[in-house]
Amino acid sequence: xxxxxxxxxxxxxxxxxxxxxxxxxxxxxxxxxxxxxxxxxxxxxxxxxxxxxxxxxxxxxxxxxxxxxxxxxxxxxxxxxxxxxxxxxxxxxxxxxxxxxxxxxxxxxxxxxxxxxxxxxxxxxxxxxxxxxxxxxxxxxxxxxxxxxxxxxxxxxxxxxxxxxxxxxxxxxxxxxxxxxxxxxxxxxxxxxxxxxxxxxxxxxxxxxxxxxxxxxxxxxxxxxxxxxxxxxxxxxxxxxxxxxxxxxxxxx
Numbered sequence: 001x002x003x004x005x006x007x008x009x010x011x012x013x014x015x016x017x018x019x020x021x022x023x024x025x026x027x028x029x030x031x032x033x034x035x036x037x038x039x040x041x042x043x044x045x046x047x048x049x050x051x052x053x054x055x056x057x058x059x060x061x062x063x064x065x066x067x068x069x070x071x072x073x074x075x076x077x078x079x080x081x082x083x084x085x086x087x088x089x090x091x092x093x094x095x096x097x098x099x100x101x102x103x104x105x106x107x108x109x110x111x112x113x114x115x116x117x118x119x120x121x122x123x124x125x126x127x128x129x130x131x132x133x134x135x136x137x138x139x140x141x142x143x144x145x146x147x148x149x150x151x152x153x154x155x156x157x158x159x160x161x162x163x164x165x166x167x168x169x170x171x172x173x174x175x176x177x178x179x180x181x182x183x184x185x186x187x188x189x190x191x192x193x194x195x196x197x198x199x200x201x202x203x204x205x206x207x208x209x210x211x212x213x214x215x216x217x218x219x220x221x222x223x224x225x226x227x228x229x230x231x232x233x234x235x236x237x238x239x240x241x242x243x244x245x246x247x248x249x250x251x252x253x
Contacts, residue, residue, distance in 0.1 A: 084247065087171050088163035089225040091247050095141045095170075096177035108137040111177040114235035118180060121212040130204045131185030135192065135231070138177045145169035164227045173217060176244055178235040180214075197230040205233070213237025223251045 081087045101109040104118060118134065125132040139147070148169055152162040159168070166172075173179035183191040184201035196202050209215070215236050218229040235241055 084251070086224070087168055088160060090163065090167040090171035091224075092171050093173060093176050093244060095175045096138060101138055101177050104137060105134050108134060109177065110137045110180070111235070111238075111241075113238050114178050114180075114241070117212045117214065117235060117237055121209065121214065124208065124212075125201070125204050128204065130200050132201050132204065133183040133185045133191075134180055135183045136174065136181035137179075139172060139174035141169045141172075141175055144172045144175060165229075173232075173234050173245075176234075176241070178241045178244065179217065180233055180235075181231045182233055183231060192231055194228060194230060202230055209233060213241075217248070224248065 081092075085092055096111060100111060102112050102115050104110045104115040109115075110118065122132050122134070144167065148162060148166050151157075151166065152159065155162075167174075181192060182201065182205065183196060184199035187196075187199045187201075190196040190199050205214070205216075213236050214233045216230070217232045217234045218224065218226045220228040222228070234245060236245060
């Protein structure tokens with residue numbers, strides 16, 4: 001008995017956008033109704049969280065330190081610190097203990113490593129005919145308080161105006177024992193003024209200060225928003241100094 005020849009049953013044809021090989025294995029194993037959108041949502045969320053953590057990582061890390069260093073309750077100064085701990089553009093700095101300082105000139109003290117580097121820098125400048133003068137070094141928070149508030153009142157300045165040229169107490173690099181104000185002995189009129197950048201001493205510093213680990217703190221147009229101070233330099237030649245000034249360096253990048 002002859003059986004009817006029935007052609008083998010062909011699987012249904014898929015349209016172009018339904019070809020099985022176009023779908024990755026992982027996609028095929030997703031639960032019903034998952035879809036690509038369901039897969040992308042947690043990925044996008046995770047990516048966003050990582051970006052936020054990366055962008056704010058330094059800030060989150062520094063916040064406990066900023067809060068710890070920032071002095072509490074400054075009488076006569078109505079201003080709030082920014083999220084990165086700054087007050088009127090200035091970062092907070094601790095006051096160096098008196099026992100950690102050494103004399104570098106009559107009435108002027110610095111941390112030992114900063115003092116040694118400064119004296120070496122002055123000798124090198126003198127060998128090239130440059131009279132590099134030290135005008136100011138370590139300043140206590142109490143002295144900075146008088147410099148800030150007394151001059152502010154004398155000049156009838158607002159806190160914002162005064163902070164352009166002088167840090168509030170507890171927010172001055174001078175309190176660390178690593179910052180100095182420098183001048184040119186042949187040009188006293190240029191001391192603590194922008195005219196210092198036209199002196200032989202400043203030109204020498206620009207060319208050689210890095211060899212002695214001194215860095216200009218507030219160049220023209222600096223990111224902190226502090227007025228240009230060509231005379232103000234800080235020492236960055238020790239681990240302690242690098243840690244203290246890291247927030248300021250991060251901001252300037």
